[in-house]
Amino acid sequence: MSRAEQKERTRRAIINAAFSQLSADKSFASLSLREVAREAGIAPTSFYRHFADMDELGLTLVDEAGLMLRQLMRQARQRIEKNGSVIRTSIETFMEFVTGNSNVFRLLLRERSGTSAAFRSAVAREIQHFVAELAEYLRKETTCPDELARAQAEAMVILVFHTGADALDAPPEQYGYLTSRTITQLRWLAHGAAGYGRKPKG
Amino acid sequence: MSRAEQKERTRRAIINAAFSQLSADKSFASLSLREVAREAGIAPTSFYRHFADMDELGLTLVDEAGLMLRQLMRQARQRIEKNGSVIRTSIETFMEFVTGNSNVFRLLLRERSGTSAAFRSAVAREIQHFVAELAEYLRKETTCPDELARAQAEAMVILVFHTGADALDAPPEQYGYLTSRTITQLRWLAHGAAGYGRKPKG
DNA sequence: AGAATGAGCGAACAGTTGTAAGCTAAGCGG
DNA sequence: CCGCTTAGCTTACAACTGTTCGCTCATTCT
Known part of the structure; x- marks a missing residue:
């Protein structure tokens, strides 16, 4: 798998993780970086490779x-x-x-x-x-x-x-x-x- | 000052503190109990004497x-x-x-x-x-x-x-x-x- | 007067958070 | 093939969170 391809893949994993954690009881503001990273299957610090x-x-x-x-x-x-x-x-x-x-x-x-x-x-x-x-x-x-x-x-x-x-x-x-x-x-x-x-x- | 009177007074202090911390950039969900207590001039634990x-x-x-x-x-x-x-x-x-x-x-x-x-x-x-x-x-x-x-x-x-x-x-x-x-x-x-x-x- | 109530406090706890530093290793360009 | 780049990791830290416990002490009730 190409490098850029893989990067895009985990970027999507982050986005999907965020979307899937939203619910009636959970707003975006109440999401934490660590929660999202956990669900996306990456380390918390890796998040910063994709979003500031x-x-x-x-x-x-x-x-x-x-x-x-x-x-x-x-x-x-x-x-x-x-x-x-x-x-x-x-x-x-x-x-x-x-x-x-x-x-x-x-x-x-x-x-x-x-x-x-x-x-x-x-x-x-x-x-x-x-x-x-x-x-x-x-x-x-x-x-x-x-x-x-x-x-x-x-x-x-x-x-x-x-x-x-x-x-x-x-x-x-x-x-x-x-x-x-x-x-x-x-x-x-x-x-x-x-x-x-x-x-x-x- | 009567006991009940004083209680009502700090209850109002809590309510006012909460209201005054709300702003365009700060929603109620992003308020913390400790912040509110601090602004109301009471200890964090005293909050529980007024609200569950x-x-x-x-x-x-x-x-x-x-x-x-x-x-x-x-x-x-x-x-x-x-x-x-x-x-x-x-x-x-x-x-x-x-x-x-x-x-x-x-x-x-x-x-x-x-x-x-x-x-x-x-x-x-x-x-x-x-x-x-x-x-x-x-x-x-x-x-x-x-x-x-x-x-x-x-x-x-x-x-x-x-x-x-x-x-x-x-x-x-x-x-x-x-x-x-x-x-x-x-x-x-x-x-x-x-x-x-x-x-x-x- | 004496006992009971209860508002308020400080210390402490376990948990979570965002983020910095530095390492590893895999892909890429020369 | 070698060196550079970089996605991802682990470790670590300081800051903050909600909440429990036990204490003080002024007010209230008897």
Whole structure:
């Protein structure tokens, strides 16, 4: 096995170890370098051959999580072309992601309001990809002016994100309710934004 | 000074110490019992005379934070009676709370998605007070059926809460933009919910 | 007055943490 | 083939953690 190849391999072992230790009861902040190294099967000090510190690892995790989200978006678009129902398909795809990769979603959810400004802005950046895509869609499909399309997209993403967070603590039999509730909320936004262009009065 | 009086006094010292150590870079989870005790001016072991462990302290903090929020609501209602503009007054009051007690708000924001299920549900309970109050208002003032009034209130509270979170990382000169953006979003919801009662099609 | 309670303290414990220093040995470039 | 590079290791240290134990001594109760 080549040298660089082996290095990449244990780098991945570290990343996977970190991901697999995340859970409902364990946030990234509560992971220790030694724990991660132990699970990755390396000595604690070897960790430094790959990351300067835990923060650097964390940013990598956030990036990877963002990547998964973007892949999800592509998948959602394919489904929409076949299915037609934009809102429902988007939310259902998102909910599948949340329930199927709950630790990844939890990472984003927590670091969005975590103690590291770098983490927070990294998560914010990933979410902005979502918002930008949706805003562009709204600009095409509706008569909404640009600025309002963005505000509408932001509201929608926030609501969907929050529904994902709710799902993490809810029993699976409630997923259906959560989904349909969110669909209703998004329709209100769409309908309201469509018929309620702009009004000056504060 | 009476015995019970003195006990209450150092109990408050502990609580205040914990609150004052929270910041943008320090979450409750990253507080240590010894740090808190040090700042409160007591020996580490004396902590146990007041709380069984840090979790118990944390739940107390969440309760107190919730109390502040409810006081805020009362204050907002008074302002509304004098001012008239419901949405704007509510949001502005909330934003004042967030910027004036940022550590308290951060506590709620973080523990809402934290690692302790007890904390999460405690925060959720406090937020539900908000939602319930608003839903009741909507039922009175609009023609919305009960179930939808609640969904509408939930969406509104989520959006406002999120705006608060945004404000924590934004420069003060953006508060105005954040506020007016949120007002727009809430109006969309209100308008959409009003003209868009119920539709069966999924 | 005398006994009981209990808040607060200091010392000590076993455990964990991040990180520095220096070694080994395997892969690589000349 | 030899020397350099470097991933990974072991050892070590100082700092901190939560928690137990036993003590003091002011307040309270009888």
